[in-house]
Amino acid sequence: MTTLGRFWVYWMTVAYVHDGDTIMGEVDMGRRIHVRPAAVRFARINAPELNKPGGHESRDYLRGIVQPLDLIRIVSQEWQQNEKYDRFLGEVYKGDVDLSDAMLVAGHAVTYESTERRLWPAIDMSAWLSARQPT
Secondary structure (H helix, E strand, O other): OEEEOOEEEEEEEEEEEEEOOEEEEEEEEEOOEEEEEEEEEEOOEEOOOOOOOOHHHHHHHHHHHOOOOOEEEEEEEOOOOEOOOOOEEEEEEEOOEEHHHHHHHOOOOEEOOOHHHHOOOOOOHHHHHOOOOOO
């Protein structure tokens, strides 16, 4: 974990893609502390549930981007580490690809406008993109 002002950066080793806005895996909290199993929920978007039209297509599209054992970054605000289902909530990146934006552009998700997620400011990615990858 790396702190950047009001944000924390975590690393996750992907186990599997659950649906179009949730990934399961192991989160490296730093200092040799790992959370597994852990779920990360993408901030800003809402993808269809698996039992709804488009749910399987949304999940399969994300599976085309993120595979098991991939290393992804989670950027989370300090005041909102977990959401109501105890998933990590944050901006999720594979390399420099913002996965929320990728899902929106592909039409597999819509913008989620709840009060809690509306407060996300624009993030200057340069600081944490250079954050050291765990070894």
